[in-house]
Amino acid sequence: DAKTTQPTSMDCAEGRAANLPCNHSTISGNEYVYWYRQIHSQGPQYIIHGLKNNETNEMASLIITEDRKSSTLILPHATLRDTAVYYCIVRVRGSQGNLIFGKGTKLSVKP
């Protein structure tokens, strides 16, 4: 699985959009970008995944650059409950095996 790089921490004002970047310059053609988050003391939670097109679901949007070397997770209207560590993971879909979690980005949503 390709390596990912994320900022260690970010702040966001409540009600504003939170934009979390991820670099994955060594991503290969069959690898997807997955995003998970972990709220304090809880198990990781799946958010969204994509291959090359932008994706949106009820939780977030995922924007992947045309060269697929980076992506951005967007929480359109962040709330205090979105405070968590966000993990960007690159892997081949259906490849079996575990997820490899890096350090992630600690997002703090402030009132």
Added chain:
Amino acid sequence: DAEITQSPRHKITETGRQVTLACHQTWNHNNMFWYRQDLGHGLRLIHYSYGVHDTNKGEVSDGYSVSRSNTEDLPLTLESAASSQTSVYFCASSDPGRASTDTQYFGPGTRLTVL
């Protein structure tokens, strides 16, 4: 609703005792995983299973064992608990057969303290 549960949520035990952590999922997923999470290390894989009677070692399997006698359960056993096994343990499951996604769904975790 389908879910994944872990029990107990908190456990305190003594060095040398055998401990079993339970994981139960009602999605009928073939794949199940056990991770541990420690400060400074993130989540690390202990054992995993791709189906009944299948078990595989992960990155940090020493001192742990699992068995898979049915689809729903993957209990994790610490044969002789050590203080280094004080951690938060997460169970997860996934179904690679689904066309929509092979995402992993995590349980709420078990906080284990070995004194």
